[in-house]
Amino acid sequence: MKIIIRGTLATLGLGIALGVSAGPVEDQAAFQKYYESRFPNTPTADFANGVYSILPEAREQWESIEEFPPYEIAIENGEKLYHSKFANGKSLADCFGPEGAVRGQYPLWDKDRGMVVTMERAVNECREANGEKPYGWKKGKIADVTAYMSYNSRGQEVKVDIPSNDPRALAAYEDGKEHFYTKRGQLNFACADCHMLTAGNLYRADTTSPAFGHATSWPVFRSKWQSMGTLHRRFAGCHNNIRANPYKAQGAEYSNLEYFVTYMSNGLDFNGPAARK
């Protein structure tokens, strides 16, 4: 049985300990500073490389994997899907331009609907608006298409915006933040437990990655999956690991979490797709 347990005490404790109760701008500065002082040998921009930014002994192997990247086929498939015509003669290029180089615009706050829109959601909404069925959310075609789009967007800066004139945007951010710091599941872990407080520690033979940079490199070819997956696929996997009920991919919970986590990485560059263990 899986149990959801909310560790409000822990959330508050961490918030106070890190002095992150003021607002998104202050949160972000404190968040990034935390990792920069924990890992002084990592140049800030390098946090976009996940665990390899803090693990020199694994980096060489990872770099050799990236020379013949396992996500290359996904980019090629994605390119075909991106340019293939819908029944109405249009294609994704009519929504996102000739190369789909729009990664830097997402996740974005949709003022009209009062919700976070991820790039995956935007892709499926474009399909639906053109009378096509949406792709599944976690792997397969959605990962291929976004691999192509992310590849063409490499180097775009992460600059998530939380419009100050819309309190619902701040509420979505706060929801994602609470999610990140709240203990949950039968094993009672918060994202922050492994990826902030003990980032870089060993769990069995695996080193946990810093959350700073977590959202830059998606979709990812993960060795454990032997396939491509989206960020929300990974969120669900993490929740399974801690024996919590995963939320629905692209539901408000994961979209708000993505909003928070990506905002925390503002200033880094998008560098997806990537290979990860």
Place this chain on the structure above:
Amino acid sequence: MKKELLTALLASALMSPLAIADAVKQGKEIAWSRKKGNCLTCHMMDGGQQTGNSGPPLMSMKARYPDKAALREQIWDPTKRNPLTNMPPFGRNKILTEAEIDQVVEYLYSL
């Protein structure tokens, strides 16, 4: 909870050497099992390979916890002592049964 603890303590006080040896053996299986205690994920212990380092090494447990009940309590719900701890509350969240926790305590006390 208090009653359970008392029962457990009484049980262990009354255990024959043979019963203790058996509990130690079963406790080790539970502690090492990935589906049960999975202690090695965070703790270096008892010659285990590829252990994690998020928790302290488990050794000299008798000296570190002269009060056996305190050791049991730490496994049952470590968040009481430290709300931010990464250690799962094995009793409170029913990850292990009360009997399994008793066996793990016997095993740890042998380290």
